[in-house]
Amino acid sequence: MGEKLLMKGNEVIAEAALRAGCRHYFGYPITPQTEIAHYMAKKMNELGGTFVQAESEVAAINMVYGAASAGARVLTSSSSPGISLKQEGLSYIAGAELPAVVVNIVRCGPGLGGILPAQCDYFQAVKGGGHGDYKMVVLAPSSVQELYELTVEAFNIADRYRIVSMIMGDGILGQMMEVVEFKDKENIEKVEKNWATTGTQMKREHNTITSIYIEPEILEKHNQKLQAKFALIAEKETRVESYNCEDADIIVTAFGTVARIVKNVIKMAQKEGIKVGLIRPITLWPFPVKEFEKYADVPKAFLSVELNAGQMVEDVKLAVNGKRPVHFYGRMGGMIPTQKEILDKIKEILNK
Template structure:
């Protein structure tokens, strides 16, 4: 029977990775995600795995490159400024088409900022972050249960498409404790990884893994291949929750823990005769454009609520394509909007 435990979000990520077959973890401590590394340091030796605290974030992401190139299921984790330092390696991983998982438990910025929860890394995660025309799949859980489920899915997607998958959480989600129901057995995507550098044993041609291509036509060929893969992902891997959107007066869009706040706002608004809908992107890339297109002309307005100065709202506006007004409400610096704040913003928009 399924196992149900009370666990902290960060520890659930680590446990889920282990259940998904991850046996290699390289990282560097930074608040508020350090419990992931703590858990891995404790458990990896028990499962004949590798835990290594690298000398820096730059070293950690390059260790991920090496392990992924050898065909291993591998993960790293960090928080905002730490992920910034990993960007060159992330771009190399994209260029070399290597499967790996990166967890970003976002803290507020810019700069060193603070250790409180934020969503200010949306651009960094969804728009590439490093150099070159590349994408990463970006998953945005909103509960500790989803942290478990989407971490397992992250490893499967990474292997399926040979690319980096980012789990984008925040300080609240990483630190909160909730009941989690684990499966008895995970569904693991099977890939023979014949492309990996595992040693030929004089029985096959050698595999080359690189992201440098000096000939323009060859590099363009790689870019065309990557872009075709991204279009395939956009067709097949979109995850989104739509709630209460039919005949809504206003549709709010939010992801992660902010979406949980909005569900309570919906209840408060209903008592005042205001029908509020919610579109919650679960994949931030691929962005659920079709869900917004479906309801683009339903409400009087859309409202994007974020723990940022306004980032996802740009993709919302592109998806709506001028068919409906799109408003933004955000808090920064680790300040969390209250339900009443958001409700008052909804009333202000509807009364214009």
């Protein structure tokens, strides 16, 4: 391992992308993720890559579509309102089966909302914010070190399956500084992209990148192929961290920065003799259903804590499948639950 550095989450995303071989960045500034663009603007020129501050988010995502079509490792980043603008492009990229990495450092909505941390884009990310039956791999890091590792992995996953990988964080993760230790050499998977539009040199048939299939029989086949791919990804790429679940009185589920707060709550609860477990989905899609099945009979109840009005809790309920009650506690608008609030909710559920 290399030198330990104290870096901002947003800067680590950009550095990780460069280490993963990304040489093309297209974006449009928006708080709280603009440091990603700053970092790329500074470094991309030295590395001989492309940095474009596009005229809009719509333009940026279509530039991503273009670079990905040519087989390049490409990144765009934004925050909630900007990600909404990119949805049409994401659907096209999914339809055309192109690899790309998209970062959403979520802020609170709806509309322009505010700039403080939120997880209110969970549905948009995992259920498909754009039109059509498609999925993105959605990765939810909870530390700066994990931002680094998952950003590199996001590029590998995107290339491996020809899919969009989304890194979903919030302003706490993007703005905070934490120690990061970069590897001397990254694990960059080399995937042959014989589908890319790189010029035929008159030596092969030309490749076509498209998402239009007018014939229903062909379009259905295309959709079936996509669904088979999503099923394969669900089998191979689900990631989750479980903590103290084996004999838990209650299992809390939370992702990203909220999971860090819950880890503190677990310690507080221990002092009062309450056993709290944590299931932290690292991939929000594919959702770690099997992990919930594994522990569904253990606790008296589940509690999903989120920075929204109750989104992931729906997937938790589907995964727990009625075996135990599933409760919800959320804050909105950029408000962050305190450890005490969460512990009080746990006590209320357990009647303690």
